[in-house]
Amino acid sequence: MNFESRIMELESRLAFQDDTIQALSDELLEQNRRIERMQLQLTALARRQEELNGLSGIAEDEAPPPHY
Template sequence: MSLELRINDLESRLAFQDDTIQALNDVLVDQQRLLDRLQLQLAALARRQDEQQNQFGSEDNQPPPHY
């Protein structure tokens, strides 16, 4: 195989690898954004649950009115 053919083959492979790396990077960025959004939602849900437990938790400690 001539040197020119080898160089052309390597350049072609490099171009495909660059495209693949960019596509993988784009997917990774999208997944990180989704993960960040999900973590924020989970934190909001945890705060909401804590607030509700505190709200209803104080009532559970009191005896029922018929005692």
């Protein structure tokens, strides 16, 4: 393999790696956005659960009644 063909091969590999890195970076960004949305939803659900517990009069420390 001569010098010029080796350089072309390396340039080709570099271009492929650049594309792969960009695709992975884009996917990582999308995953982070999904995680942030899910965290917001979880926070909203936790608040809603607390509100519902307050409305129904259930105390968090209150033990369930015994079953007979």
